[in-house]
Amino acid sequence: MRLAGLKIGVFLNYVDKSMIEAKDPITASDRVLIALRKAIVEGGIAAGTKISEPELAKQFDISRAPLREALARLERCHLIERTPNAGARVVKLTVAGLKSLYELRETLEGMAARLAATQMTEQEIQDVRQLLDHHLSTQRVREGESYYQEAGDVDFHYRLILGSKNPYLINLLCDELYHLVRMYRVQLGMNGPRVSRAFDEHKAILNAIAARDGELAELLMRRHIAASGRNIEQHLQQGTLHD
Amino acid sequence: MRLAGLKIGVFLNYVDKSMIEAKDPITASDRVLIALRKAIVEGGIAAGTKISEPELAKQFDISRAPLREALARLERCHLIERTPNAGARVVKLTVAGLKSLYELRETLEGMAARLAATQMTEQEIQDVRQLLDHHLSTQRVREGESYYQEAGDVDFHYRLILGSKNPYLINLLCDELYHLVRMYRVQLGMNGPRVSRAFDEHKAILNAIAARDGELAELLMRRHIAASGRNIEQHLQQGTLHD
């Protein structure tokens, strides 16, 4: 399964084995990457913590070689920051960082929605519609079930991004930016009342795509992302995490 | 020198020592990264070539450890593609890849111009204006001098990107996408007649920014990028590089 020059293996980074069949012989580097990423995103390793290579290597019972490769990939996702000859630290969650991140995400997912309106096949659109209906009926979205909160929202955005058919954009959103976005959401306990409203917004976006109206799809997606960003920003400002 | 959470060391990837003072104690990995990147971008290592780790390590007289780190960073720039347990290959230049790349670049640099219109200081705008005037008078742009072709165009875009003040966007355009863009331009011998016209477009974009008109700046920048992309696409289609 290929996609215009980018192998599907790229999406191994996206969501754990559930959505994409995991590649069987996961290398040791991949294993610690997934474990470390989960720990960082979910706060198991606190934001701002210094990363100790010898300590982590011993903890995962591997050499420093595959660990360093995993760290390189974490840096690529902006989850850690490395300084030459000094070491790595887990990123801090800041208001300025969140704004910059969502500013970029708004543009990129808006672009994805616009492209999806012209690039998605009727079948793909139909599948997403079925996905939304399924979430609505089965998961009791309007009551704020956690399933939709997590996987449902992810799945919807995921399909539209893939629908753009632009491999660079896909790689960017699914691999390099998604985990940091999720880190903000998870560590700030995003279970807000926005869930049900987000569902309606998803439907509106899909309708625009089905109508092949790229401009409208982009506009609605940008608003959708912006609203989500403001929602997180509120939690971040009134939380304990300052600057 | 910091910039809202991203160290300036990031820009070491951008253009060799000329524009940003190079960090004195370059690590061995950095050295081979710069050398390899130059070789790939300029065609010294042909597109599509299989990368042999032992061979390159011997060639640069280093171990495989720093070489592999350099390769990881090259993959980050989309200059090579790695498959687990198989190896790495230099990317191929394709029409589809070029379109996807410029589709993304159009969006991102448009965003940069829009943000620059509100984020750049009057001093920074003045500096860019001075830069353009200097290029016009000294380098005889209108006759198609190669200096403007290379460094001048780079420098203009570079300053606007920095002017966006968005560290993620800056990192993306300057580190991850720029070298691949340059690879297309260099390997297709872009010395076209677009040079003088590009200069006028630069002036128009800067005027919009100076007027703090973000929407116009974005629109003009998008057209500017799109025209450049079409220009390269023509060379690519009629060249020897098919598919």
Next chain:
DNA sequence: TCTCAATAAATTGTCGACATAATACTTTTG
């Protein structure tokens, strides 16, 4: 007591070698 220099400890960057998986080649079989 505070500041600065010198030393000591720890960490990162690099090296050479081994284990495992992929590729190329040879041999066997239909």
Next chain:
DNA sequence: CAAAAGTATTATGTCGACAATTTATTGAGA
């Protein structure tokens, strides 16, 4: 002769150890 299976070779992934640099600690001097 073609195709498939088995073997041989090469390359990638991983390991433990050394060198160079940074950070922490100690000591000296004002």
